[in-house]
Amino acid sequence: MSSETPTTPTAPTAPPAAESARVEREAVRSDEIADQGFLRMVRTTAGRDLGLVIALALLCLVGVVTGGDRFADIDNVMTILRLAAVIGVVSIGMTFVIAGGGIDLSVGAIVALSSVWCTALSTQVMATDSHWSVMALTAVLVGAGCGLVNGLLIAYGGVVPFIATLAMLASARGLAELISDRKTQIVDVPGFREAMSGDLLGVPVLVWIFAIVAALGWVLLNRTTFGRRTLAVGGNAEAARLAGISVKRHTMMLYVLLGACCGIAAIMLVSRTTTGSSTHGTLYELDAIAAVVIGGTLLSGGRGTIVGTVLGVLIFTVLSNIFTLNNLSFSAQSVVKGLIIVVAVLLQQRLARRTSP
Amino acid sequence: MSSETPTTPTAPTAPPAAESARVEREAVRSDEIADQGFLRMVRTTAGRDLGLVIALALLCLVGVVTGGDRFADIDNVMTILRLAAVIGVVSIGMTFVIAGGGIDLSVGAIVALSSVWCTALSTQVMATDSHWSVMALTAVLVGAGCGLVNGLLIAYGGVVPFIATLAMLASARGLAELISDRKTQIVDVPGFREAMSGDLLGVPVLVWIFAIVAALGWVLLNRTTFGRRTLAVGGNAEAARLAGISVKRHTMMLYVLLGACCGIAAIMLVSRTTTGSSTHGTLYELDAIAAVVIGGTLLSGGRGTIVGTVLGVLIFTVLSNIFTLNNLSFSAQSVVKGLIIVVAVLLQQRLARRTSP
């Protein structure tokens, strides 16, 4: 699966620090061996994410300087995290799809459809009769179902992901409008708001959910065969096929996974807004993809980083928080946001190049 | 930009109709030789675009059946073409960028910025003093300028196209809002409306512009060194570089080209609405990319088709015309649109597979 971009310098670059001392061939090799393992991993990962950490730190600095206590305030931090939580969960799922060589434009629409479905009158009645978790389950199932359709179209139908999910974008939002009759559906299920909008150890439940999804995502990507295979499918689908991985099934599962994440995000959004609506999740696709790619996951697949994605999400959220704290005009915000995206990416690239092997 | 998909069956598939008769190898070869050249080209092109032509024909059939004379009416056809013209010009430019292995999310924002800039008071004063074409020139220059920034960031800055143009999306629209103070700017330049909104030989000027841009685009892509190099850069940037093509400069030029197309589209939109506004061109990026990809240009680069893009644009335009004629409910329209996208792509793939070598 092809090239990242025609322009990103793919040509091997000379190593940065030329040791002028002549080293024996074997000596170089044993050096490398000493370097390997944990230390090397830390170095590489730090290198890859260092730019993001610095960008985030700079942003926070700006926040503190301009916003003072209001920014550093614990309530404000929680506000930022709460805001990051919903799009964060979607972005974690998106990391898998992108690392696996795909893309999904329909996440926002799936969030909308899930939110509408799980707040539909019939669902609410069911939930009231039994338990509020019925709603959550509905949302996740609807999301996973949409993901399944995407996955089937892409993996077995051979439709390119961009188009398949574009179609899903239109259809799912349309369906959400049909179901909700374009009305905002208010949640009225006992126990739901209490359970979802409370705090746990001083941290909002939503933030916990995000943290758990991120942690699970990290383990799944880095410590399981599923994650390994995702990177293999994204990095070289033909090699993965020849290695006996059923690329189609795996690809399908990636979209189902992302769909389920959208379902989780939907229920989080429902608890935040106490409503389901066909307008929920507008433009999530761009936000999520931007966070994932800024985080360092390769858009061409084959490399993914959950830590980077989380940092990417936080950068965007902190950004809009700072803008609001400083009462900036919306238009100026846009301009600055564009600039910051570019600067963050350039910074990250320079640093990654410097530290990676 | 990235991979088509990890899952589109890239592995060679068995030919559809296994002729059971054993054919001599040499016989096969001489068959092929006879086949090549013009005839073969027609066959391949038709094969690639046949699905689209059929999809469009089916749509028109639906239009005629449901809309009757109202659909087949010459005025209605012109309405469709006029609607197609603006997004069509953008899509032609987008074809080059995508065939060259890139992507541009900022086209809508560039259209907005160009439209605002060329209708700004100072520009209008200048245009009134000299000639209305000053406005058109301004729009094209602003568009090309934005494209240049995109191109520089992508080609020389090494920022992935998705992110660079996402940043441009935010910045350009923000800037458009700042310039226009979020007010719609009305055009009041003598001669402008007359020149742009009239007809020529019964066909609206806007449609002529689209036709000319498409024709030039076709020639440029298929008959010039520029087009050939675009496909080379999109197909394998490293190979193109080692073959002596300056990939960076070429990539940059592709974005400038698209930017200029956005400028042209902006001036068309200005003539259609007699206004410039920061809200012009919303979501053009998705529409244009969808048209290009449905048309058969590979999202991973290396293959591009102007005819396909034009067909793709027409399919979407005819679709929304039919919707308007038939009074479909809003939401049902979205759902149907999604389904039609998928069907068109599946159809096109099946047919392309059958006829291509």
Place this chain on the structure above:
Amino acid sequence: MTEQSGAQPQGAEPGELLRMRGIVKRFPGVLALSGVDLDVRAGEVHCLLGQNGAGKSTLIKVLSAAYQPEEGEIAWAGEPVRLATPVAAMRLGISTIYQELDLVPGLTVTENVFLGRELSRGGFTRTSEATGRVRDILRRLGHSEVDPSALVGDLSPAAQQIVSMARALSHDTRLLILDEPSAVLDQEEVRNLFRVIRDLTAEGVAIVYISHRLEEIREIGDRITVLKDGRTVATGLPAQDTPTAELIKLMTGRAIEYVFPPRPEGDRSAADPVLEVRELAGEGRFRDVTFDVRAGEIVGLAGLVGSGRSEILETVYGARRASAGTVSVAGRKLRKGSVRAAVAAGVGLAPEERKSQALLLDQAVYRNITVSSLGRFARGGFLDDSAERARAEELSGSLDVRPTGVERPVRTLSGGNQQKVVLARWLLRECKVLLLDEPTRGVDVGARSEIYKLIRRLADDGVAVVVVSSEVEEVLGLADRVLVVREGRVVHEGPATEIDESGVLDLVMEGEVA
């Protein structure tokens, strides 16, 4: 043991592991295999010979179930089997090292070795255990210097080949298929490979070995099957003592002299150098590289894999930035780090990895040939398509690119034919200086001698040629002058006639003639 092809007695012979009969594989427009038979016995090294495009790779892809054949039967240890998926083949104990490296660049060595069969407990990978096992396998392969946790994308092609090998050996293998494994290896590494192969055959593992280098087949092979145009034309030939002439005749259908073209008479040292390289250095990779190439001269660069030869060529070409030194063509200094400047000055490069560095795989043959000379077919930027095609047709005809037809996507050509397309590109360009990195890698004997002749003819026409090759014999036979590179330094320079193979090897290994 010589059994010419034909009817075989039914039923398994003693020791017979694999029997393929009447395999037919069709690609759109090409009949790649039109009835191939193959028998392999346990414990033997069975060599597969054939010209470029004969169908060798296709056959073994059918065997490893990467492709499904249209017709034909496969019997494994006497039992008929149907290989529906690569996993089914793997389960039988068939391991394959493909001609095109089939690794995932973004994963580590360990991850690649166990891809698809990860060591895991409940879905969780057991990284350290896997790493340990990979380290053992690598040691057994004699390459303990390869770091199991390195990313495969960062490794040299030779090291990647070793990873593929480790992958094949990481599970119980009864039949190991090697498709041109030696193409990316130098002589020492080939020797190492042969040692591993002998160990395996001693354990009863069968090997299918594909190579265009006859001397290797003589050394390691037991029996030979020859393919020609998708058919088995001979099978069971003894590898050691079938005459070369007969093999070539079987493969090509004609007699070809497998010799290097004669060097022209006369002294060229009087001619002005066309290419002057002065104290060229690439950061950390090589330095102090100084040499001249005169018009009509062929200079060979010999050295171990990883000694920096490719980098020298790429730096001369401007594809990498030199940290010091200059390159001049016809007396004019080239702008640093600019391929365009080099191409404009008349330099051409046929890079080492043609798939990723040279070819537009999905585009037509003619477009690949003309991509560097588009200006020649254009007037005011407009291309004369038919002139382009005609010229490409002519060139591919003269290089005997098969199958014919310049509209065909390059992806569908066999490896050797793809190489010819790359050469055709620079022939068309009519360069002053031609840099060839492993020009005959994966090229069959017939085409090989044609390419040698071609290179010589170019030189005779006044082109300055630099050839990098891992085959010392090739460097010595083809070049007028030889540079021996060791760890990024030129350790020897002199006429090819004044040094022999063992001399070069000594230089390469020790840095001095023993």
Place this chain on the structure above:
Amino acid sequence: ACMPSNDPPEKDTGGGTSEAKAGSNDEKGDTVVIGFSAPAADHGWMAAITDAAEAEAEKYDDIDLRVAEGTNDVNLQISQVETFINEKVDAIVLLPFDGAAMTPVALKAMEAGIPVINVDREFDDPNAARATILGDNYGMGVSAGQYVCSEAGDNSDAVVAEIAGIDSLPLTQDRSKGFADALKKCGLKVNNRVAAEFTVESGEKVASNLLQAAPKIDFLWNHDDDQGVGVLAAIENAGRDEFTMIGGAGSRNAMDAIKSGDGVLKATVIYPSTQGADGIRTARLLVQQKAMSDLVENEVPRSIQLFAPVVTEENVDDYIDAAFAS
């Protein structure tokens, strides 16, 4: 009342004559084909506009309504109107995404003899519409501002926050201007202003940030009750209740909240979502050459501007039944 759907039910003091006249206006006439086009129904108010228009058309056997796909792309909306012109509909009810941008095509329709009824966002040429039905965006801001002033009394240090709608729309700018102008009269100003996108989610998002930016607020005006649902959720999440919130548009949810009286939402400023429906009726009257029954005038007036009253706990019952469900 000529516009029953706009007026609070009790105020229907029209009496017998009105009834009779309205009755005659309601009589079935020649079938009127009306083309209707509005921006994308991407928020509750806009959805309500279209729904109300469709519902109104349903009531009359003699209306054949053609509803075009809602869109925020002026190019597409222009072509929809062009399609209506080609089809030679009897009238076009147009709620433009951008009034100025839709002016040329509206003029074209008028020139083709098709009356255009301009709803909510005004054209920049009076000749482009036969009749114009507008909400009062500036007046809405003024009403909200006056309410704040009256509640603030002498407190000239009151902290006022504003959550606007889509900032790039002229109507948002009008509302904000009206609000600022009214506040200025009593010496107040807007201390914190953010803009959302008329959706619940955006309301929640910007409100969360706003509440952090402003640790203490006295008055909060939110332009749109649909996004207000999200704003209220954010307020509840933040556990804030020290201020008075004023809504906008007048959704059912908002009215319910005002009626219950136990939340921060104490008032809302009406922005009628029945404008589309009024447009449909007006179009019908125009085509059937009837007049407005409560007016002496024999023709349908050129321009009708709807009133933007403030709804509070006291008068909420007058309005609650006419409120749109968002």
